[in-house]
Amino acid sequence: MEIGPKDVAKGSVVLARRDRPGKEGKSFVSQDGIAESVEQQLGAIQKALFERALAFRNTHTFEPKNLEDFRIAVEQGFARSYWCGDAKCEEQIKETTKATLRCIPTEQPGGTGACIHCGKPSNELAIFGKAY
Ligand SMILES: [Zn+2]
Numbered sequence: 001m002e003i004g005p006k007d008v009a010k011g012s013v014v015l016a017r018r019d020r021p022g023k024e025g026k027s028f029v030s031q032d033g034i035a036e037s038v039e040q041q042l043g044a045i046q047k048a049l050f051e052r053a054l055a056f057r058n059t060h061t062f063e064p065k066n067l068e069d070f071r072i073a074v075e076q077g078f079a080r081s082y083w084c085g086d087a088k089c090e091e092q093i094k095e096t097t098k099a100t101l102r103c104i105p106t107e108q109p110g111g112t113g114a115c116i117h118c119g120k121p122s123n124e125l126a127i128f129g130k131a132y
Pocket of ligand 1: 117
């Protein structure tokens, strides 16, 4: 929020979004109703940051069908693969690929597949990734 002498004289405020540097992210709003303007801007910023993060996650999540593709996937982002749920299998995945289990999404497609590492049947897809 920028308020200079000219803004004071005009009864306005400059709002500059840090997620959109430069002129594109600047808007001139009236001091009247500034709380509502800021609240609206913060909501728009939150939405934009979320959508950017979601798009990044979606373009960096892969569905490898074998362990070699899994290794390549976790080098570039996340691997969404069937996993048997066995802690020993998880440990072996970590040893051979350096990737660890990130989460088991609550939303599952409902199908079954072979564990990406041991091949045992599984009905859960899990997300794996490397720590930075
Ligand atoms: Zn397994």
